[in-house]
Amino acid sequence: MTNPGQSEDKEKETRQQQSSEDARAEQNPEQTPASSASQEGGEQQGTGKKRVKKVVQIREEDISPHSSLWPLLTTAALSITLVGFIFNPIVFGIGVVLLLGCILGWVREGSKQRKQR
Amino acid sequence: MAVRTVGDGTTTVVREKPFSETFIGEWLTTTDHKKIGLMYMVTAFFFFLVGGMEALLIRAQLALPNGQVLDPETFNQMFTMHGTTMIFLFVMPMMSGFGNYVVPLMIGARDMAFPRMNAFGYWVLLFGGVFIELSFLFHSAPNGGWFMYAPLSLTKDACGVHAYKCTPGMNADFWILGTTMLGISSITGSLNFVVTMLKMRAPGMSINRMPLFCWMILVMSFLLLFALPSLTAASALLLLDRHFGTHFYGFAYGGDPVLWQHLFWSFGHPEVYILILPAFGMVSEILPVFSRKPIFGYTFIAWSGVAIGFLSFTVWAHHMFAVGLPPIAQAFFASSTSLIALPTAVKIFNWLATIFKGNLRFRAPMLFALGFVGMFLIGGLNGAALAVVPFDYQVTDSYFVVSHIHYVLFGGSVLAIFGGIFYWFPKMTGRMMNEKLAQLQFWVLMIGLNLAFFPMHLLGLLGMPRRVYTYPANMGWNELNLLSTIGAFLVGVGVMIFLINLVHSLKKGEKAPSDPWDAFTLEWDTASPPKKYNFLTIPIVRSRRPFYDKKNPEIADWKSVIH
Numbered sequence: 001m002t003n004p005g006q007s008e009d010k011e012k013e014t015r016q017q018q019s020s021e022d023a024r025a026e027q028n029p030e031q032t033p034a035s036s037a038s039q040e041g042g043e044q045q046g047t048g049k050k051r052v053k054k055v056v057q058i059r060e061e062d063i064s065p066h067s068s069l070w071p072l073l074t075t076a077a078l079s080i081t082l083v084g085f086i087f088n089p090i091v092f093g094i095g096v097v098l099l100l101g102c103i104l105g106w107v108r109e110g111s112k113q114r115k116q117r
Numbered sequence: 118m119a120v121r122t123v124g125d126g127t128t129t130v131v132r133e134k135p136f137s138e139t140f141i142g143e144w145l146t147t148t149d150h151k152k153i154g155l156m157y158m159v160t161a162f163f164f165f166l167v168g169g170m171e172a173l174l175i176r177a178q179l180a181l182p183n184g185q186v187l188d189p190e191t192f193n194q195m196f197t198m199h200g201t202t203m204i205f206l207f208v209m210p211m212m213s214g215f216g217n218y219v220v221p222l223m224i225g226a227r228d229m230a231f232p233r234m235n236a237f238g239y240w241v242l243l244f245g246g247v248f249i250e251l252s253f254l255f256h257s258a259p260n261g262g263w264f265m266y267a268p269l270s271l272t273k274d275a276c277g278v279h280a281y282k283c284t285p286g287m288n289a290d291f292w293i294l295g296t297t298m299l300g301i302s303s304i305t306g307s308l309n310f311v312v313t314m315l316k317m318r319a320p321g322m323s324i325n326r327m328p329l330f331c332w333m334i335l336v337m338s339f340l341l342l343f344a345l346p347s348l349t350a351a352s353a354l355l356l357l358d359r360h361f362g363t364h365f366y367g368f369a370y371g372g373d374p375v376l377w378q379h380l381f382w383s384f385g386h387p388e389v390y391i392l393i394l395p396a397f398g399m400v401s402e403i404l405p406v407f408s409r410k411p412i413f414g415y416t417f418i419a420w421s422g423v424a425i426g427f428l429s430f431t432v433w434a435h436h437m438f439a440v441g442l443p444p445i446a447q448a449f450f451a452s453s454t455s456l457i458a459l460p461t462a463v464k465i466f467n468w469l470a471t472i473f474k475g476n477l478r479f480r481a482p483m484l485f486a487l488g489f490v491g492m493f494l495i496g497g498l499n500g501a502a503l504a505v506v507p508f509d510y511q512v513t514d515s516y517f518v519v520s521h522i523h524y525v526l527f528g529g530s531v532l533a534i535f536g537g538i539f540y541w542f543p544k545m546t547g548r549m550m551n552e553k554l555a556q557l558q559f560w561v562l563m564i565g566l567n568l569a570f571f572p573m574h575l576l577g578l579l580g581m582p583r584r585v586y587t588y589p590a591n592m593g594w595n596e597l598n599l600l601s602t603i604g605a606f607l608v609g610v611g612v613m614i615f616l617i618n619l620v621h622s623l624k625k626g627e628k629a630p631s632d633p634w635d636a637f638t639l640e641w642d643t644a645s646p647p648k649k650y651n652f653l654t655i656p657i658v659r660s661r662r663p664f665y666d667k668k669n670p671e672i673a674d675w676k677s678v679i680h
Contacts, residue, residue: 071239
């Protein structure tokens, strides 16, 4: 969506900041977003100006995808359920139980991640 | 268990490395759209090799009259699995792979909307694919054609008086279950694409500034969401017929086998556009970059994709002209099929206008994109011929139709896929592919595919039925079949060249800069390969070529009237 209210100058400033950040990240592949953000804060303190700018500490984990084993486990349970549906009712029953367990685990992991955020 | 030591000089912390940080664990538990995209693509390419080997076996059997390379039952399994593998396990997942990798980067997002569901979609695809292919181990590979027509797919009981034609084994069950799993995968993937593109675009990226590849993936996703339920319903009814004594398709008990055809093709024809629309998107990204011009007629290309999407739901019965549809239905479906040629032509004319007077660079992605335009045009034109009912009567279920579908899907989708791989490979791996090998592969493929598929037009006109096991020597089909087989093996050589190039480039390829093609879209504004989080700060977009604007602020697109 467009940002009609944003002035051209502000946008240019933001873009310059972004390109310098991206370039810095590319030049120093080991540098994490967290360290990059805290350096910025230090530079500002050094100028001596009383400009208050909130520096948000961003950790790599905050903006990177979280790993999860539940999608794989849920798929395995779903496969057992479907195979059992056609070939063997006992396998089907086991599959349903496993599938419900996986869905529960998936949901719990999701709510845990939301709480952490 | 692996351990990692973190030291600051005075204290040392030893912690166990969690499973998700080991090499295998990282891939098994990842929800990163880039890794999932790569997994989709590697899996799809593996199945491409499987489907390709099936094709070579089919062509080996048909190379000479009275061929005995395969027995008839295995031949049936081969052509069924070739179609099923190529459509459900190669082209669809490959397009999903590209979409997964590229779409979030193109729209300036850090990941897909539902990362875990994204991973789930991939795993279901893998399990479903392995399940279908495992049927070979049980000597029960599906054998009723990739469309699994009833009553061929019914059991003896359900089939009644026509029992000798039916499928008593588990062959059709493998197909039903496998395609159901693949359908679940596609539904989850499509939902994810739709929500990602509608809700997670970077600030300033209105829908009319979204890259055309994203547009086409969006349309493809909607097509999947609306078309797949039809296949799922059809499969569920078939399953009930086979195992629970119902008679939805059994004519002997008052069922209707044509119902299967209606349900299947109301999925099956949108499916063709599901396979080709992302290819349109790739070509629409590649042509402007290698012509050094903005795309011509962005709006027309985008909305013609939407028009194709809508119209694709109105043409399904052109696959069924020979079943005895009433004349009014034939007239309707013939007209709608002709109509769909219009938005397709709009795209082709816009692509031609894009390269017209452009500063063309004939690198590998451009060659494949141009090859796509030419080959798809041939497939489209003979498709338009098939929309004419009297002509369709003459060539229905003949090799003419086989030729048509292969020009569309091999000349179209597969060439675009190779173009896409050569285009985005530097971004995905940080390495360049070998240009000479890529160009050699292009020409070998072009010669091979035309040699393989063009003679099939003539074979069809000479009356050779599709799916025929063998043929006597006096039909006038011998030379054309031999040519076709030579062409198929030449295509195999082309694929081998690609594999050599792939391995060589991954090991020793020249290191790729972040923007090797001087491209226009946001994915090139990241490192090669991109960081886990894609963008440190989310970019702000002011035109359809945001990265071009960033590189050329003086002549940025947003300074012009239309952007």
